[in-house]
Amino acid sequence: MAGASGSGKTTLLRQLSGSTVLQGKEQGSLINNAVLPAYVWQDPAAQIVTDRAEYEIVFGLENRGMPKEKMQRRLAEVVTFFGLEEMAGRDTMSLSGGEMQTLNAAAAVAQNPDLLLLDEPTSQLDPVASRHFYEFLRQVNEELGITIIITEQRLEDVVPLADEMILMEDGRICTSGRPEEVFRQLSGGLLSFFPSYMQLFHRMEKSAEVPLTKKEARKWFCSSFRAKEPDGPGAGEHTDSLNLITGNPIIGKNLFFRYEKSLPDVLRDCSFSFARGRVTCLAGGNGSGKTTLLEILYGRYRAYHGKLKNVPDQPIFLPQQPGYLFLKDTVEECCSGRERMKELLSYFGLEGLQERHPGDLSGGELQRLGLCHVLGQETELYLLDEPTKGLDSQNKRLLGRLLRNMSSQGKTILAVSHDMEFAAEFTDFMALMFQGAVQLVADTREFFVENQFYTTSLNRIAREICLYIITQEDVERYVEKKDSGCLSFPDPGGTAGV
Secondary structure (H helix, E strand, O other): OEEOOOOOHHHHHHHHOOOOOOOOOOOOOOOOOOOOEEEEOOOHHHHOOOOEHHHHHHHHHHHOOOOHHHHHHHHHHHHHHHOOOOOOOOEHHHOOHHHHHHHHHHHHHHOOOOEEEEEOOOOOOOHHHHHHHHHHHHHHHHHHOOEEEEEOOOOOOOHHHOOOEEEEEOOEEEEEEOHHHHHHHOOHHHHHHOOHHHHHHHHHOOOOOOOOOHHHHHHHHHHHEEEOOOOOOOOOOOOOHHHHOOOOOEEEEEEEEOOOOOOOOOEEEEEEEEOOOOEEEEEEOOOOOHHHHHHHHHOOOOOOEEEEEOOOOOOEEEOOOHHHHOOOOOHHHHOOOOHHHHHHHHHOOOHHHOOOOHHHOOHHHHHHHHHHHHHOOOOOEEEEEOOOOOOOHHHHHHHHHHHHHHHHOOOEEEEEOOOHHHHHHHOOEEEEEEOOEEEEEEEHHHHHHHOOOOOOHHHHHHOOOOOOOOOHHHHHHHEEEOOOOOOOOOOOOOOOOO
């Protein structure tokens, strides 16, 4: 189930889950024959109620009065199936956002529901973990017969999995059917809810069979295109990323940090150099230390060993849960006296929500409000933790253009993100974290060309023909159709500039 932010997806999931806390008027009827639905919320931290991961998995089973022996057997099954052996004994508050999402999904599946409702379950998962998660869902559906309804904004991996696709707009279901059927019916901005390779197919083909999976898309691409320069288009694309970091970069040397003395280090001998006046994306697996590094740069925590150098004064931080930023009763009160924030409300399409309580906004609307709050303040360094979480494609493009504009004015943006398509289009540098250390800082194009897993879907389907295709715009630059040898694409953006 897809749709723009605020289109009603989460509200519909809540009704399907049997929630009785919704306020407002209800008309019509809802028939749901699921005896035991399980619902995984959009905000993973808000759903966790116990202090250890293994307790969280069996919490619902305890409430149902399941015997201890059966409960322990179910716990062992779920922990093994999800690969959570290392996480099971950990404190839940020490988990990263992505680890919390995985834990909530495991707790839901442990109840053996006949209906599993997932509200953006991979928004904080890294690309590799996200693909593993969807493979797990496929097994749950095929082997256990559990019906699964998913809302998502990152659709590169979920569309190939879906038997049916539902698009929502302004609180209504505007179309539904098999993904290929829905794809054939749509045009314009609604096509942005499909994977990038399907959008490319729509611009190039009219009669061929729609490729739903990356395997099918790779076959179509390789049979339809050839490289413009057989010896390697774009030779010289690679640049020495260290030479691009000029001026006074933000430097960290041999940083070590742990949350408690009895816990292992989260940052281990972490050294880096981040460019000032550029947009840098920090990628890496869940639990690799990305959020912790942002919070140390912000000043919330201090490394017990190592040094920081050239960190601008008074940086501003966007947390993974932007609701923590707002203490007023209405959006209007949150913006009081801040003209720049009011301008950004209009820019992100939130001007009609001034009288709403921040807690009553959808996940995507709250995320945009958090971006308005943070980016509406004047400083040199902006630290953004998962800034595209919950954003539809149009708002991602608006955010990307805004960040580009700010960096051209000398602002430094360091963002943690698992959204590789967004990072490929709107960042200057990519940094990769692994086991508590920054292993690599590279020019964005160099990063995606060299990687096989942390890269875009288009790069994975096109790399047999040309390694340098990262975004849709690169197709026209580097390849030509085998029959005509001429490519010309319209602007796919469809949104206003900054």
